[in-house]
Amino acid sequence: MKKLTLLFILFCFFNNLFGQVQSCQDKFIAQEFDKNRENGVFDYNDKWINGSTIKVKFLGGSDFVKSKIVKYSRYWEKYANITFKFIDFGSADILISFLDDGSWSYVGKASKKIASENRASMNFGWFTDTTKEIVFKRTILHEFGHALGLHHEHTNPKNNIKWNKPVVYNYYSNKGWTPEKVRSNLFPKYGETLSNSKYDKYSIMHYHIPKEHTLDGYSVGWNSELSNGDRNIISEMYPKPTTKKVTSTEISNTKPATGQILDVQMEHGVYRLDKNNTNTLGTELSISFNINNAKSKKSSIVAYFYHANGRKLINNEAINYRTDIGQVGALKEFSPTYEESTYDGLKIFIPYWTFDLGNGEFPLKFMFNLRSEDKTLVTSGYYQITYLKGKIVNELKSNAIMTGVNIGVLPIFVIKNAEEEECTTCLLFVNSKYQPILTQENQHFKICQNFTPKNFTEIYGVHPDDNKISLSLDINDIPMNKSELNSGKIYYAVALYSEGTEIIREATWTPIEFQFE
Numbered sequence: 001m002k003k004l005t006l007l008f009i010l011f012c013f014f015n016n017l018f019g020q021v022q023s024c025q026d027k028f029i030a031q032e033f034d035k036n037r038e039n040g041v042f043d044y045n046d047k048w049i050n051g052s053t054i055k056v057k058f059l060g061g062s063d064f065v066k067s068k069i070v071k072y073s074r075y076w077e078k079y080a081n082i083t084f085k086f087i088d089f090g091s092a093d094i095l096i097s098f099l100d101d102g103s104w105s106y107v108g109k110a111s112k113k114i115a116s117e118n119r120a121s122m123n124f125g126w127f128t129d130t131t132k133e134i135v136f137k138r139t140i141l142h143e144f145g146h147a148l149g150l151h152h153e154h155t156n157p158k159n160n161i162k163w164n165k166p167v168v169y170n171y172y173s174n175k176g177w178t179p180e181k182v183r184s185n186l187f188p189k190y191g192e193t194l195s196n197s198k199y200d201k202y203s204i205m206h207y208h209i210p211k212e213h214t215l216d217g218y219s220v221g222w223n224s225e226l227s228n229g230d231r232n233i234i235s236e237m238y239p240k241p242t243t244k245k246v247t248s249t250e251i252s253n254t255k256p257a258t259g260q261i262l263d264v265q266m267e268h269g270v271y272r273l274d275k276n277n278t279n280t281l282g283t284e285l286s287i288s289f290n291i292n293n294a295k296s297k298k299s300s301i302v303a304y305f306y307h308a309n310g311r312k313l314i315n316n317e318a319i320n321y322r323t324d325i326g327q328v329g330a331l332k333e334f335s336p337t338y339e340e341s342t343y344d345g346l347k348i349f350i351p352y353w354t355f356d357l358g359n360g361e362f363p364l365k366f367m368f369n370l371r372s373e374d375k376t377l378v379t380s381g382y383y384q385i386t387y388l389k390g391k392i393v394n395e396l397k398s399n400a401i402m403t404g405v406n407i408g409v410l411p412i413f414v415i416k417n418a419e420e421e422e423c424t425t426c427l428l429f430v431n432s433k434y435q436p437i438l439t440q441e442n443q444h445f446k447i448c449q450n451f452t453p454k455n456f457t458e459i460y461g462v463h464p465d466d467n468k469i470s471l472s473l474d475i476n477d478i479p480m481n482k483s484e485l486n487s488g489k490i491y492y493a494v495a496l497y498s499e500g501t502e503i504i505r506e507a508t509w510t511p512i513e514f515q516f517e
């Protein structure tokens with residue numbers, strides 16, 4: 001079975017002391033998506049376990065610079081249930097170097113894998129003992145945001161930035177960036193749950209955008225603080241335990257049950273037997289945890305699913321996978337054998353059929369609780385995922401160039417999950433009454449081109465260096481009848497087909513006006 005690999009490399013930039021733009025990379029470990037399966041889940045955050053102590057070690061650096069990194073990384077601890085422990089010896093989860101050009105970080109727990117290979121997972125390329133305080137602050141906050149699993153906020157699919165692309169390309173090409181680098185870092189707005197579900201222009205994870213780079217004068221300043229949005233998302237991902245008032249009856253009873261999550265492994269796109277005894281595709285969690293003072297008590301792990309915006313994912317048909325109110329979730333019950341029990345990789349499976357979302361790309365999130373006798377002992381915090389089903393086409397539109405009798409139309413779209421499949425794009429025509437223009441055989445007249453996407457995500461016609469498909473014809477070749485000819489106006493739209501079936505058609509018909517010579 002063929003596996004597809006998605007690889008992201010993002011660059012970020014900051015003004016250094018001298019006002020020069022410096023670039024930095026945010027690195028990901030590739031994710032796989034099996035194209036032979038119709039649906040799947042992406043997890044872009046690679047979140048640490050809630051409550052983790054993350055060990056950080058320096059490879060070089062002056063005491064002054066290191067003290068700044070310690071200082072500003074701690075700003076995140078105020079909102080995240082995470083502790084950064086700076087160590088001099090032993091194995092680290094985040095390894096910080098100062099050798100490479102620019103500043104960058106791996107995203108989330110990928111850092112640990114890289115550090116375990118004794119490679120730097122984070123780099124600060126332009127820090128010296130004379131670096132301005134504000135530059136220390138925003139760079140360190142930003143890179144540690146990546147290390148906790150956050151992505152660039154300007155790639156938030158909810159943003160409405162109207163880029164002045166020629167200006168942006170020109171600006172960055174003067175800094176030595178290739179068009180591909182500009183595109184993948186500034187415009188990758190293709191629907192992944194890469195960020196907070198609400199767009200936040202004040203996020204520490206947002207690029208600075210000068211007003212000259214947008215068509216409507218929109219701009220984003222040099223964000224240097226953790227915004228409310230940053231604080232919200234990080235405390236959703238890593239919620240702090242709620243401190244409960246202990247009542248007198250609880251004090252008189254035996255010790256209260258406690259729990260601690262030790263490890264979470266997630267396997268997306270695996271076949272397992274679900275609770276309805278069907279072998280089906282889903283995500284399997286393997287959760288390792290301690291549970292104390294809960295011997296023989298009815299305990300459970302309960303997972304709950306939500307839309308990225310916080311709305312509960314409801315499916316009343318999700319038999320055995322829904323709560324009383326129909327929220328999609330999964331339950332695993334157990335009774336600890338000992339007062340101090342450790343579970344190593346307890347499995348909980350969530351089949352994708354329970355989502356019942358149809359075809360498309362859906363930003364979701366889920367969390368799970370460890371419970372004993374109806375009390376939540378510990379919560380995982382939210383994991384943001386993107387669920388994708390079927391072939392996805394985003395933002396189909398077109399550009400037309402009319403010269404003399406020639407009509408040339410360039411379809412503009414992003415297609416996903418159609419790698420190495422023959423697809424077709426067609427130009428369709430209707431008359432001024434929006435009735436199809438028919439061929440002699442009474443078929444809807446169209447001009448078509450086949451194309452085969454080479455990668456999981458392929459972009460057509462959006463940027464100067466994208467794939468291009470040109471649909472062109474002579475207006476005299478359109479089989480119009482007399483009244484259609486006399487009306488002087490027809491409309492066109494672009495459609496995409498796969499295996500002969502229309503996947504999507506342009507939302508609006510665009511007029512073409514003509515006259516007899």
Ligand SMILES: [Zn+2]
Pocket residue numbers: 011012013024025026142146152
């Ligand atoms: Zn960045």
